[in-house]
Amino acid sequence: MRIVSWNVNGLRACARKGFLDFLETSRADVVGIQEVRAFEHQLDAGVRAPAGWHAAFAPAERAGYSGVAIYSRKRPARVETVLGESRFDVEGRLVIAWFGRLAVASVYFPKGSGRDRDNSRVPYKLDFYAALFERLEALRREGPVVVVGDYNTAHEPVDLARPASNTRSSGFLPEERAELTRWLDAGWVDTFRARHPGAPGHYTWWRQWGGARERNVGWRIDYVLASRDAAARVRDAFIWPEVTGSDHCPVGVDLGPQRRKRQR
Numbered sequence: 001m002r003i004v005s006w007n008v009n010g011l012r013a014c015a016r017k018g019f020l021d022f023l024e025t026s027r028a029d030v031v032g033i034q035e036v037r038a039f040e041h042q043l044d045a046g047v048r049a050p051a052g053w054h055a056a057f058a059p060a061e062r063a064g065y066s067g068v069a070i071y072s073r074k075r076p077a078r079v080e081t082v083l084g085e086s087r088f089d090v091e092g093r094l095v096i097a098w099f100g101r102l103a104v105a106s107v108y109f110p111k112g113s114g115r116d117r118d119n120s121r122v123p124y125k126l127d128f129y130a131a132l133f134e135r136l137e138a139l140r141r142e143g144p145v146v147v148v149g150d151y152n153t154a155h156e157p158v159d160l161a162r163p164a165s166n167t168r169s170s171g172f173l174p175e176e177r178a179e180l181t182r183w184l185d186a187g188w189v190d191t192f193r194a195r196h197p198g199a200p201g202h203y204t205w206w207r208q209w210g211g212a213r214e215r216n217v218g219w220r221i222d223y224v225l226a227s228r229d230a231a232a233r234v235r236d237a238f239i240w241p242e243v244t245g246s247d248h249c250p251v252g253v254d255l256g257p258q259r260r261k262r263q264r
Contacts, residue, residue: 003104004028004252005148005222007205008245010037011069015047017245023050028252029073030099032106032148036067036092056081060092067092068106068149074099083131093128101143102230107132109152112170119170125152129179136227137186144230146255147188150205150248151223155180155190158200159220171221189231191224191253192239202239205248213247222251232258 004026008014011033023031039059040048049055053071058081060066070076076097082089096105110128114120139145153176157163166172184190196202203218212218226234236254243249 001030001099001102001255002026002028002252003030003032003146003148003224003255004250005032005034005106005150005224006243006246006250007034007108007150007222007248009035009247011035011043011047011067012038014245015044019245020046020050022243022245022250023053023071026250026252030097030104031071032095032104033069033071034067034106034108034150036069037064038067039063056095056097058082058092058095061090065091066108068095068108070095070097070104070106072097072099083135085131087124088128088131094132096139103139103143103145105136105145105147105149107147107149107151109150111152112173112176114170119168119173122170122173122175125170126175126179129183133183133186136188140227140229144233145227146230146253147223147225148251149223150221151180152221153177153180154219154221155184155193158198159203161201161203161217161219171219183225187228188225189228189234191226191231191234191237192220192251194231194234195237203241204239204251208247213241216241222248224251224253226253229258230255 054075055071056079057069080096093108110125112122112125154160203220204222206213206218233255235256240250
């Protein structure tokens, strides 16, 4: 199974730039997307329900804002789109789909910067992290879980091109990084870092001005985190910076059968 995640920065705009072609050429079985920024009825029929795909959407109540979705080759056994706390659910930040015992969550974590770039939404962001953590901790006791999405946090200095100048910027604040560390310490696996430890220059988001993408001045803020039993099935973890159509690029994993421990 191949699972891919992509913050499309507006699905209607990304569709005009080749999103449907990407669905086919990605060879993915499950594609989680973030920042849909549209209601289902605003999407063209071919985007809302592409041939050969099932789609589950979780829009925000506010028009043109946030929203997540999961496209899958097979119909999910069930789908959930709420955390159960209205201040999070109205923003359309979570959709979970089950494929057998495997749960795949597509998540758009909040930015902490606020409208005035004053880091005013950092408390909301951390509250969302905490609420989702509790939900996922319960979920992984039932079976393997893969959590894809835009986490809006670069975890370590290697995960952004200019760490020294961003220590006071939301996305690289100590408290945001500490929250992500808490997830990893609890047993969630950063699948890309597990296979590419310490490798610099791997980013998933670039500013849309100043030639940032061409110069690879970016941030790695899109992740595939896996519970331990899901991580045992990961055969490859990748970032696709060559895929355009958004200010983010896709990330993903290939899963296989769980490896058995060798007997002595």
